[in-house]
Amino acid sequence: MSAIEEAANSAAAVSGGASKIEIELDQVEKIFQTDEGDVHAVAKTDINVRQREFVVLLGPSGCGKTTILRMVSGLLKPTSGNVRVAGHELWHGDTRDREAVQEMGIVFQEANLFPWLSIEKNIALPLKLRKQSKAKRLKKAHELCELVGITGFEKRWPRELSGGMRQRAAIARALSYDPEILLMDEPFGALDAMTRDQMNIELQRIWETSGCTIIFVTHSIPEAVFLADRIILLSPRPGRIHSVTNVTFKRSRDMAIQTEPEFQEIVRDLRRQLESM
Amino acid sequence: MKKFVRGHLAWFTTPVLVLAFVIIWHSYIVIFDITDFILPKPWAVVKSYWNLIGNVDLWRHTGVTVYETLVGFFFACIIGIGGGALMGKIKWVEETARPFVIATQVVPKVALISLFILWLGFGSAPKILVATILAFFPILTNTLLGVKSVDLGHRDVMASLSAGRWETFTTLELPSALPAIIAGLEIGIVLAYIGAIVGEFLGGQQGLGFMTIDYQNAFDAAGLFGVLIQLTLVGFLLYIAIVVLRRFLIPWHESVLIERLALAG
Numbered sequence: 198m199s200a201i202e203e204a205a206n207s208a209a210a211v212s213g214g215a216s217k218i219e220i221e222l223d224q225v226e227k228i229f230q231t232d233e234g235d236v237h238a239v240a241k242t243d244i245n246v247r248q249r250e251f252v253v254l255l256g257p258s259g260c261g262k263t264t265i266l267r268m269v270s271g272l273l274k275p276t277s278g279n280v281r282v283a284g285h286e287l288w289h290g291d292t293r294d295r296e297a298v299q300e301m302g303i304v305f306q307e308a309n310l311f312p313w314l315s316i317e318k319n320i321a322l323p324l325k326l327r328k329q330s331k332a333k334r335l336k337k338a339h340e341l342c343e344l345v346g347i348t349g350f351e352k353r354w355p356r357e358l359s360g361g362m363r364q365r366a367a368i369a370r371a372l373s374y375d376p377e378i379l380l381m382d383e384p385f386g387a388l389d390a391m392t393r394d395q396m397n398i399e400l401q402r403i404w405e406t407s408g409c410t411i412i413f414v415t416h417s418i419p420e421a422v423f424l425a426d427r428i429i430l431l432s433p434r435p436g437r438i439h440s441v442t443n444v445t446f447k448r449s450r451d452m453a454i455q456t457e458p459e460f461q462e463i464v465r466d467l468r469r470q471l472e473s474m
Numbered sequence: 475m476k477k478f479v480r481g482h483l484a485w486f487t488t489p490v491l492v493l494a495f496v497i498i499w500h501s502y503i504v505i506f507d508i509t510d511f512i513l514p515k516p517w518a519v520v521k522s523y524w525n526l527i528g529n530v531d532l533w534r535h536t537g538v539t540v541y542e543t544l545v546g547f548f549f550a551c552i553i554g555i556g557g558g559a560l561m562g563k564i565k566w567v568e569e570t571a572r573p574f575v576i577a578t579q580v581v582p583k584v585a586l587i588s589l590f591i592l593w594l595g596f597g598s599a600p601k602i603l604v605a606t607i608l609a610f611f612p613i614l615t616n617t618l619l620g621v622k623s624v625d626l627g628h629r630d631v632m633a634s635l636s637a638g639r640w641e642t643f644t645t646l647e648l649p650s651a652l653p654a655i656i657a658g659l660e661i662g663i664v665l666a667y668i669g670a671i672v673g674e675f676l677g678g679q680q681g682l683g684f685m686t687i688d689y690q691n692a693f694d695a696a697g698l699f700g701v702l703i704q705l706t707l708v709g710f711l712l713y714i715a716i717v718v719l720r721r722f723l724i725p726w727h728e729s730v731l732i733e734r735l736a737l738a739g
């Protein structure tokens with residue numbers, strides 16, 4: 198294990214205390230086989246995430262953030278290495294561990310709502326697949342609409358909502374089955390700065406009330422610093438851990454911390470690192 | 475008001491264009507002195523259609539043609555949607571079935587009709603068969619395309635929820651393919667109708683196709699035109715039925731949402 202990776206895995210002690218490890222990537226590597234030859238997307242990497250921790254993966258475009266997240270979620274099988282989630286080995290041969298997968302909720306870069314389902318039915322879809330009664334799952338969907346702030350739009354088609362509202366619905370869908378882990382891949386990438394700030398504040402609130410563990414991907418530095426307990430900066434081609442930054446501002450944070458010198462210092466430092474890659 | 479006119483443009487343009495067509499038609503006959511045997515005057519056609527409407531035979535023949543069309547279309551839906559879904563989902567089914575599906579389309583189907591009549595007699599059966607063979611193809615290819623072009627992001631959602639094959643089919647693939655399937659149905663119903671009529675041309679004593687031939691043999695051009703009007707109206711109604719079905723089945727789709735917005739605006 199390199200010194201940097203060791204730092205990545207022990208650093209959480211600062212913020213997370215002694216809580217147990219929820220997600221563990223052990224020498225995980227991904228090589229894509231394409232017609233033009235192999236693409237080494239992620240080099241052998243160790244990442245540990247503790248329970249209730251908020252970890253942000255930051256890095257330039259194409260450095261393998263999505264690939265790492267997809268390997269955690271089980272949508273992609275690592276070329277080598279092991280993934281453990283909530284105490285379960287994620288892969289048994291070529292099948293994914295059902296219990297581990299059910300602990301994870303994913304919010305993609307696009308909302309990926311089904312256009313033929315109303316908002317409430319989209320949100321309740323995971324519960325339908327879990328065979329919950331209709332009354333129960335619609336009740337849950339309505340609660341979640343309130344939590345993410347789209348009450349009044351339950352019966353609308355996704356196409357009738359704005360991009361920000363659709364992303365809120367996607368978050369509600371991921372939260373519907375109370376997953377212990379939330380994986381988010383640039384969920385607010387397509388939003389304007391104002392809506393993005395607002396969504397960040399709400400995400401922090403949701404994270405605090407639900408008590409889940411979050412891995413959040415972004416390439417916005419201020420967003421990373423605002424949200425994270427720990428920022429893992431990745432370097433490109435093949436993706437590997439470049440540095441780890443602990444962010445210790447007390448919770449709940451508000452947008453005002455962005456003007457604090459300490460905040461700006463972290464942002465500057467990360468920007469320098471990104472530019473020197 | 476302007477918006478209303480734009481949203482309902484066809485309601486204004488259609489009568490005007492039809493009227494223009496009728497005037498040209500009438501003028502042509504008067505100017506070039508065309509005989510009634512070749513092309514009757516518009517008014518004669520209207521009169522002839524008016525007489526036909528009162529004729530029980532017309533409705534009996536219409537009933538037969540509609541029956542053959544709908545039954546043929548029904549089988550075409552089963553083969554087209556079922557087959558298309560299977561081919562889209564299971565690789566070896568697609569590879570095995572494709573040559574045969576294509577064969578049914580490249581064979582001159584009108585030549586097949588004589589064969590069907592030989593096998594199945596002069597009743598409705600061969601016409602239904604022709605309607606099915608004509609109509610199933612666009613339904614099948616569209617279903618196949620629809621099932622195969624499911625959004626990858628949507629697939630990720632289902633995979634992340636560890637949905638099974640059947641659940642993925644019913645909650646994702648089928649609804650996602652529905653707009654394409656309905657586009658196939660819109661073509662399919664028209665082809666089923668054509669199939670039934672052409673079948674009636676070539677054999678039997680029933681249906682609007684037979685009626686057309688009957689008038690042709692009697693050199694009754696006005697009567698022929700009357701049947702043509704009936705054929706057009708019935709075809710139009712069949713097509714409208716599918717369009718209404720579209721609004722019912724995919725109210726969420728752009729094609730329907732846009733219409734709704736246009737009407738509201």
Ligand SMILES: Nc1ncnc2c1ncn2[C@@H]1O[C@H](COP(=O)(O)OP(=O)(O)OP(=O)(O)O)[C@@H](O)[C@H]1O
Nearest residue numbers: 229231236238257258259260261262263264265416
């Ligand atoms: N399915 C695939 N087949 C081949 N190469 C792939 C595949 N998916 C990703 N890659 C390659 O792997 C590398 C990492 O991709 P990845 O999507 O993880 O980047 P990213 O950090 O999420 O970028 P972005 O910030 O632009 O979303 C890229 O070079 C990409 O071209």
Ligand SMILES: [Mg+2]
Nearest residue numbers: 262263264382
């Ligand atoms: Mg990405």
